[in-house]
Amino acid sequence: MLVDDNPDDVFLIERAFRRANMSAPFAVSDGEEAVSYLAGEGAYADRQRHPLPALMLLDLKLPRLSGLEVLRWLREQPGLSRLPVVVLTSSRENADINLAYDLCANSYLVKPVSPDALQEMINTLDLYWARINQKPELSRP
Amino acid sequence: MRGATKQEIRLRPLDTHAAGGYLVASALVAITTVVLIFVQGYLSTVSGERIRTFGIVFLLSVAFVTYRWGIRQGVFALLLSLLSSAFFLMQPRFSLRVDDPRDGAEVIVTFVVGSVILLSLHGLRRERERADALVAASREAQAALQASEEIFRLMVAGVQDYAIFMLDPEGHIVTWNAGAERIKGWRADEIIGKHFSVFYPPDDAQSGRPRQELETATAQGQYREEGWRVRKDGSRFIADVVLTALKSDDGSLRGFSKVTRDITGRKQAEQEIRQLNESLEQRVAERTAQLEETNQEMESFSYTVSHDLRAPLRAIQGFGQALEEDHGDELSPQAHGYLRRMITAAGRMDTLINDLLAYSRLSRAELSPEPVPLTAAVRDALDQVEAQIRERSARIDVQEPLPGVRGHRATLVQVLANLVGNAVKFVPDGAQPQVRVFAEKEDGWVRLWVEDNGIGIAPEHHERIFRVFERLHGMDTYAGTGIGLAIVRKGMERMGGTAGVVSEAGRGSRFWVRLREEPDK
Structure with missing residues (x-):
């Protein structure tokens, strides 16, 4: 699952996923939508069509609900709090990095400008989180 | 005897x-x-x-x-x-x-x-x-007494700055001096025999304050106050008053001595000083608030730069490359060239933004000083520029062990990485960069040298190169943002140290940074 409000970035990330021969992640464009999806509310109530993700790529600067607010909400949800979250954002500010880890982000990545670097990052993400890493059990609250 | x-x-x-x-x-x-x-x-x-x-x-x-x-x-x-x-x-x-x-x-x-x-x-x-x-x-004693009384009387009479006079036990004025006439305006013949409540503002006089003061002085021996008094012409002044009960040996009340001073001027001065202080404090508070606001704006500015300015760059680079990769065969060689330039320029802008953000972070961040082992800091710095070192097959000679210093580790590593990066970058075409890193102790301070065999810097440029955006070369010769050495100087200053260079054109450069020594424990 990818939470990002910039369609260009979403396009480039999805393209990198496709080039790594993976299905593109489900993308939502603001914090509230991310929360609705995870909580299974409204349009996302159908669990068959909208299963819980194995990993969330989370941008920090989002409309309506910031990435950090989504993260804080998520970590308070029993059953969902274990969901691995990788922050993928533009900010290199220490304040953002520290706060994200304080809220139990599992990793913090800065979006590279170079497409090659982005491709490499997505490949590594796939390798680590989808293949090497063991996944926790999740349940909707 | x-x-x-x-x-x-x-x-x-x-x-x-x-x-x-x-x-x-x-x-x-x-x-x-x-x-x-x-x-x-x-x-x-x-x-x-x-x-x-x-x-x-x-x-x-x-x-x-x-x-x-x-x-x-x-x-x-x-x-x-x-x-x-x-x-x-x-x-x-x-x-x-x-x-x-x-x-x-x-x-x-x-x-x-x-x-x-x-x-x-x-x-x-x-x-x-x-x-x-x-x-x-x-007869002798009496003469002496008379002489002393005369001196005393003359002294009291001549005092100009204080009103000194006596009251009988009921509060009627018995004596009067020059100071009393000057301060209160009455002549002796006008005032002697009158009750001293005429010196008080009407409200105070009617509320019985003069009598209360006499009672207090009688009971406690003395009464002291600063308060408003009235002159003969009705004008008011702030008086410092001491009223002392005069009692004979057997304890019976003989009267009162009253010493009054006009402290209006002093009080006004005090008031002015207080007002000045208050307005000064207010101005300081205002300025502090302004500065805080500016700082806040600065912070949200860099936040915006950090987040939003990079997104279009990613788009330019990303789509440029996507165009090249996905539709490369449809493009002419000239179009390929344009795309390359576009992508390179976007990459350069990204570096510029990163350096600027690093520089502005340095100006704002709190750098709490801590002991830093220089040996480890230099190793971290070399790790950061490892790609450049490898690319140019530079030889780096670090004369370990290096002493410990007092500084901020991350900042120091960044400073050293910039210096080593420069050292391997600014070499003549085809030459192998050779860099020597060594330290000197100087009476409680440590000076760390980064010496290269590069192109050197003419003395007239030694100060300029430490300023933001100052560059001595065109982009084609040596790429860079002109911020690296500004970060070095700013970072060193924020850690309580200094930075400088010893160099001549064509004969290599020796950059140095200086920090307080912190012996390893």
Whole structure:
């Protein structure tokens, strides 16, 4: 699952996923939508069509609900709090990095400008989180 | 003691008064004797009888001498009288022998009566002397008192800066001085006898404050206050007042002394200072708030730059490359060239933004100083620029072990990475970069040198290169943002250190940073 409000970035990330021969992640464009999806509310109530993700790529600067607010909400949800979250954002500010880890982000990545670097990052993400890493059990609250 | 004795010895021969007493005594006895010889001769021719009771006549002289001069002269006169009467007036004449028992009785009676007179007069004389001394002493004391009172009165009267005056026990004015006239405006003849409540503003006077103050002074001995008072012309002033109760030895109230000073000027000055202080504090607070706001704006500015300015860059680069990869065969070689330039420019802008953000972070962040082992910091820095080192196959020689310093580790690593990065970058084409890193201890400080074999820097550029955006070369020769050395200098300053360079054009550069030494534990 990818939470990002910039369609260009979403396009480039999805393209990198496709080039790594993976299905593109489900993308939502603001914090509230991310929360609705995870909580299974409204349009996302159908669990068959909208299963819980194995990993969330989370941008920090989002409309309506910031990435950090989504993260804080998520970590308070029993059953969902274990969901691995990788922050993928533009900010290199220490304040953002520290706060994200304080809220139990599992990793913090800065979006590279170079497409090659982005491709490499997505490949590594796939390798680590989808293949090497063991996944926790999740349940909707 | 010795001084006193000397004085006595010196004074005695000069005591003419005492000596005069002896002379007068002798003369009186002689005259009395002569008179009595004639009286005796005359009486014996008239009656054939010889008078015997004449001691009383001598005793007159004795009494006179004793009273006038003292007991010594008196005893002298008495003994001389007895000898003279025995020698000249008693049988046998011109001899001290006394044959007639009646004459003997006369001598004894004269001696006894003379002694009594002598002692009485001596006692009387001493009493008189004592009384004289007392009178003299009291006269002296009174004179001294008068003199001191006069001085005191003149002093009080002459004081200009203080109103000093006295009140009777009911609060009526008894005395007045020049200061009182100057401060309060009344002349002595206008105010003496009036009640001192006229000095108070009407409200205070009506509420009974003057009376309360007198009561307080009576009970506690003194009353002190700073308050408003009124002059004769009705104008007001702030007075510093001390009211003291004057009590006699038996505790009864004699009146009050009142000392008043006009402190309006001082109070106004204090008020002005207080107002100045307040406005200063307010201005400081305002400026601080402004600065905080600016800082806040600065922070949100860099946040925006960090987040939003990079997104379009990613799009330019990303789509440029996607275009090249996905539709490369449809493009002319010229179009490929344009795309390359576009992508490179976007990459350069990304580096610029990163460096700018790093520089602005350095200016804003709190860098709490901590002990940093230089050896480890240099290794971290070399790790950061490892790609550049490898790319140019540079040789780096670090003279370990390096001492410990006091600084901020992340900042120091960034500073050193910039210096080493520059050292391997600015070399002539084709030359192998050789970099030597070593430290010198300097009396509590450590200077770390980064020495290269590069192109060097002419002395006139040594200061410029540490400023933001200053570059000495075109982009084609040596790429860069012009921020690296600015970060070095700013970072060192924020850690309480300094940075500099020793170099000449064409002969390599030696950059240095200097920090407080922190010995390893």
